[in-house]
Amino acid sequence: MSNEKNSKKLVEEITPRDTDFAQWYTDIVKKAELMDYSSVRGCMIMEPYGYAIWENITKILDQKFKETGHENISMPMFIPESLLQKEKDHIEGFAPEVAWVTHGGSQELQERLCVRPTSETLFCEHYAKKIHSWRDLPKLYNQWCSVVRWEKTTRPFLRSVEFHWQEGHTVHATELEAMQETQNMQKLYADFCEKTLDMPVIQGQKTESEKFAGAEFTYTVEAMMYDGKALQSATSHYFGDKFARAFDITFQDKNNNTQYAYQTSWGISTRIIGGIIMTHGDDRGLVLPPDIAPVQVMIIPIAMHKAGVSEKSLEIQEKLNKICRVKTDFTDKSPGWKFAEHEMRGVPIRLEIGPKDIENNQCVLVRRDNFEKITVNLDTLEENIIKTLKEIKNNMYQKALDNLNSKIYIAKNKQEFNDITKNKTGFIKAHWCGSPECEQEIKNNTNFTSRCIIKDTENCTCVNCNKKSKHEVYWAKSY
């Protein structure tokens, strides 16, 4: 009884989404034990359940990177100050937010080392040493690591001083090849978000003021959260030969001419876990995309003390183990508590199996995404699980897409733009003249920033200054 009361409490402790979205988010992160705070300001502990989600993400992405010819390497975590300063736009962007190591043991260092905020400079230094001929190209390297940016305000997954990510860094003989790589990686990320994380995205180029420090241009993949705000989910940068010139990365081409090389970099981080939570979660807690859920099917034995229940549960677990990630909850908590707990933790499918079910060679299957409850014959359980996981994916994607589509607005002039920003959250499609001043003014007035360029336009007018428009742009509040 008291357990039943507690299980209700477990859920009630999550603030409803529509009451306070920020608190709802924090509640889920804490209660699902994804992350814990550490005594280091802005640095988080990824707990087993949160880290398992990240492990599943890395496994799938790593395979995709390798299938497209990329190799993993590992760079030092430190960058000497002089090396960080070699490319001027890059240092301007990152210097204000790096952590500095000044002492090793009891000795003061002759040159300070920053803890990498990103590793372009280290990769460039290495490439300058290793690349001599067209035969050495392309170099398609990737690194899984954590980086540090001295952020002032932090939030679990979304913004932290240290965070995990992968950073791809590639070098090519031609502009075209490097541009294609930049685009291919953008597409790979978008595909990953949509097909693996069931998270619809918009894609396009960042404006000049929003691009990566040192890049010629940046592609972005942006998802819309339940509350209508945008989350930059992954980015892919084209550097041209800018870093190659700063770091002297040259090669002999087939005609024996010395050429500068062309480069890209691209990354996705643990921030995407925040995106998963805010795209799919509901008032009962997490709803995890089946492809990255640490546990896809949780078996809950009912009346566990009765003969045969535990055995049958284990038997089902062993059978399902071949087709999915499955566990059985054998703890002494009540079934009601277990239902609430695994719902809160976002497990896609729950199977209930009790003495009556066993008698009838069946079990009860409950979907996390829509709480649909069906009775399934144990002989057809495996095919039902496979089918249901697919249906859950489709439904989750469709729900998120409906949310996205229902919150896209069009603004033709300043009045319309301001009205929308005052009354709604979501993405606004609006034309823009291309001037950084207009972009800044829109941001100052509305807190909406340009997310990405949709397309180049003519014969339209800028939503801010009424002058001739250059691009149609998605604008939104963002995390």
Add this chain to the structure above:
Amino acid sequence: MSNEKNSKKLVEEITPRDTDFAQWYTDIVKKAELMDYSSVRGCMIMEPYGYAIWENITKILDQKFKETGHENISMPMFIPESLLQKEKDHIEGFAPEVAWVTHGGSQELQERLCVRPTSETLFCEHYAKKIHSWRDLPKLYNQWCSVVRWEKTTRPFLRSVEFHWQEGHTVHATELEAMQETQNMQKLYADFCEKTLDMPVIQGQKTESEKFAGAEFTYTVEAMMYDGKALQSATSHYFGDKFARAFDITFQDKNNNTQYAYQTSWGISTRIIGGIIMTHGDDRGLVLPPDIAPVQVMIIPIAMHKAGVSEKSLEIQEKLNKICRVKTDFTDKSPGWKFAEHEMRGVPIRLEIGPKDIENNQCVLVRRDNFEKITVNLDTLEENIIKTLKEIKNNMYQKALDNLNSKIYIAKNKQEFNDITKNKTGFIKAHWCGSPECEQEIKNNTNFTSRCIIKDTENCTCVNCNKKSKHEVYWAKSY
């Protein structure tokens, strides 16, 4: 022709093992492109081939950890100075060799942060928060990460300022359970070295002066390198309730009494790659254990321009792809160059396939470990590859075991001990009274250190002071 000359040169550039073992080691690391130096003193770049070895090691170990109930988590890379100081033996051991972050952005920090040299303190802080009841135990956590120790002299893989490792940290309700965990992990490591890396080891407890800073006792797994020196390959520490008392990690037991918890930690690092090189390598370069070789079978097409050769090579590759890690070298280098290159890189099996072989439905299989060359019918290629990979493993293990056994000496007194240390390298079995003074004297006089305790003894005399012996101990020079 000039290619043939070059391929000889590629091999000749490796210093022979018996001429200068240290230089031989460095040559291999550089030429096989395992690691490159960076501009950060003592920090290395793991290049794709070296990193792929580490990836294979981590995959196999990670699975073993998970099979034995361990979960991965991620801790911050920084430790506040006050937290590091909480356990006094621990801080004494590590304080002299940590890197200190003193500034974040342009601000000086109120409290310095060290870059983790190991993460006991962070885990303990987290455990103190999370553990309340016997139901919360055991906690079996592991973390894959890099750590930093401000070493003065560094060598690729063997000793570097930053290195990759895993660190397991577990908490248990009883002394017995924690002791068993310590032992189980030692055994898991020994098993991994012997069965996966084909590297025979000795095992036992460290002496007081050689144990981990803060531990009650430390188990070690030690391998012998080709030159007779010892390499500490993995360690497993038992903490008793020492850290629990310092960090106040308590729980209510089943009788509602408050108890301190018992802890362990255990780790293996990229240093083991140095061990693989120095155990198995020869004058032609690396010899990689099949289980962790990035490429297990390299196909070399002969007379690639002739009709059908490339096609047949690809066909074989696709077939073998199902049973092993296989690649085909389609570059325009000469076959001779390719033979030398992939031998140098330690690829376990080379397959040569030319027009004549195709005519006869066969190929030539060459083993890296003993250069044995056999002709294999293509119809039985798969079973031959599987069999040969096993034979290579057995042979590599046996060769390393023979080296180990041929270099174990017994010293009954100081004279014998000193004679051996002057004329031989290897492991010396000798009795010891247990006093740190004798241990230090032996180290000062001979550079031989205690590697591990073999067994407790009575009725014997210490090899240094002639007093009554407490333990029989393995002594060796070490990396």
